[in-house]
Amino acid sequence: MKLLERGKATDAVREAAIAWRVRRERGELAPVEAEAFADWLAAAPAHPDVYAAVGELWLVTAELERHPLFADTRAWARAAAEGGQASRRALAAAFAAAAIGLAGLGVYVQTAPKPLADQSFRTAIGQQATVTLPDGSQLTLNTDTVVRTRSDDGRRLVYLDRGQAFFKVAKDRRHPFIVTAAGRTVTALGTAFDVRVDGGELKVVLVEGKVRVESARLSAGVAAGGPSADASRTHPMITDMSPGSELVATTQTQWRLTPTDVGRETSWLQGQLVFDDEPLVVIAAEMNRYSTRKIVVDPRLANRRLSGNFSPGDVHGFSKALHAARLADLKDMPDGAIQIVPLAEKNPAGDMGVG
DSSP states (O other), X not given: OOOOOBTTBOHHHHHHHHHHHHHHHHSOOOHHHHHHXXXXXXXOTHHHHHHHHHHHHHHHHHHHHTSGGGTTHHHHHHHHHTSOHHHHHHHHHHHHHHHHHHHHTTOOTTTOOOOOOSEEEEOOTTOOEEEEOTTSOEEEEOTXXXXXXXXXXXXXXXXXXXXXXXXXXXXXXXXXXXXXXXXXXXXXXXXXXXXXXXXXXXXXXXXXSOEEEEOOOOOHHHHXXXXXXXXXXXXXXXXXXXXXXXXXESSSSOEEEEEOOHHHHTGGGGTOEEEEEEEHHHHHHHHHTTOSSOEEEOGGGTTOEEEEEEOTTOHXXXXXXXXXXXXXXXXXXXXXXXXXXXXXXXXXXXXXXXX
């Protein structure tokens, strides 16, 4: 938003811009006035910008008029506009004060968050995508992910049906941002966090700000008081998270909140997967998320622990690295998969590489 700051334009230019704005607010300009207005705009490079700033702040006062702290701003501004040069100077000050007051309230006419629309986004295996939502929030989808958004007057509703997404939420205290995933909700006002769904398991990593995670409310059976009602589900789980924490919910009532390395957990955003002393079977499963060609780990190597950085989807490079480090041998499977086997077991064909 442009402000009518001193030093950016002279008082005379500001007053002239306000005077032209007032005339145009009253109605269509007469031909002579329209010509004079065009001449004034062309008289100096700064005139169009100053006039545009006046227009922006005029809209600001319209927004402020609806706020109890500035109830009479626009009415007073219109009255001041009818006066002479001194009144127009007062009006310029009023516009600037209105803009400052509006900024303090966190309300911007030009950048006010818009409600979300009914939309859906998806990525294929190995694909990632970033979209900007109507409210200004950014959403980055990881591999094989499905996300839906829904329009709602009072809330910003997002549904993570499958996969993983990173949310950078635009601040808007009046409209909470709510992500529903695996039967739980993650509510934020303005923050950055990662949400992942694996079957019925939910994982939330908070990078900045605060979020509240809640389990599903009463099931239909509980609400109806049916004999199969689970008493433990009558009270929803609620957890408030702080930056640098990770929440893993395996069931509606089994939650684990622990500190975590957010850089490692969100490394996929930079095109890297970072592993620190992880079992080989876990690493392979994570690599498999990003590729249609899969890695199969021999059970004898499943718990072999490794550390390293790898590119998502590069199962070929990952497997080759294991072989080059003499940690395992490789086999090509009939279905195209790569099997990782102990060094003692040789490929009958004598081919230790992967094509």
